[in-house]
Amino acid sequence: MAKVKKIVKTIKVDADKCNGCRSCEIICSAFHATPKYSSNNPARSRIQVIKDPYKDIWMPVFAGEYTPAECMGRDKYIIDGKEYDECTFCRATCPSRDLFKEPDSGLPLKCDMCEDDPPQEKPLCVQWCLNDVLIYEEREEEVEEGEEVKDLENGLNTLIDKYGMDQIADTLTRISQKE
Numbered sequence: 074m075a076k077v078k079k080i081v082k083t084i085k086v087d088a089d090k091c092n093g094c095r096s097c098e099i100i101c102s103a104f105h106a107t108p109k110y111s112s113n114n115p116a117r118s119r120i121q122v123i124k125d126p127y128k129d130i131w132m133p134v135f136a137g138e139y140t141p142a143e144c145m146g147r148d149k150y151i152i153d154g155k156e157y158d159e160c161t162f163c164r165a166t167c168p169s170r171d172l173f174k175e176p177d178s179g180l181p182l183k184c185d186m187c188e189d190d191p192p193q194e195k196p197l198c199v200q201w202c203l204n205d206v207l208i209y210e211e212r213e214e215e216v217e218e219g220e221e222v223k224d225l226e227n228g229l230n231t232l233i234d235k236y237g238m239d240q241i242a243d244t245l246t247r248i249s250q251k252e
């Protein structure tokens with residue numbers, strides 16, 4: 074398969090600096106609202122701050138890939154004497170929890186690095202985090218063509234899991250005939 078150049082975008086998380094203000098969640102949900110900035114609802118954000126104030130845990134986590142099945146086992150991490158809940162660091166949209174799901178439809182949410190229209194110089198959560206927790210970086214890499222699974226494909230996979238391929242195909246045919 075042909076190799077193509079790709080810009081890999083990363084956000085480094087300096088979690089010790091996070092105070093749980095949730096500005097990142099608010100701006101992410103507002104930017105992805107329809108129409109843009111018409112509403113904000115942190116439940117729709119593609120970054121979630123996993124929190125446990127009694128243990129002084131504030132851990133920003135970005136929404137990653139959709140998976141139709143939960144893990145067979147779970148991990149627990151203890152870092153600097155703090156024990157983190159199972160799944161704290163997991164980015165998946167998975168059946169075992171409500172995180173990273175559009176609250177009304179249940180469709181998976183995935184961080185798109187704010188590559189939406191209008192293009193942003195830096196992801197908005199990075200711009201809105203006043204504590205410098207989120208540090209944006211870019212690098213160039215060679216990847217195989219077509220390697221990335223796009224948001225549309227993720228959304229369709231979820232609908233196929235929920236309703237079955239036949240029903241989705243029938244619905245698409247019906248919609249296309251109306252246009």
Ligand code: SF4
Nearest residue numbers: 101184186187196198
């Ligand atoms: S980079 Fe953009 S899409 Fe991803 S979590 Fe931050 S604000 Fe949301």
Ligand code: SF4
Nearest residue numbers: 091092094095097202
């Ligand atoms: S904006 Fe920064 S400090 Fe506030 S919750 Fe998000 S990552 Fe933490």
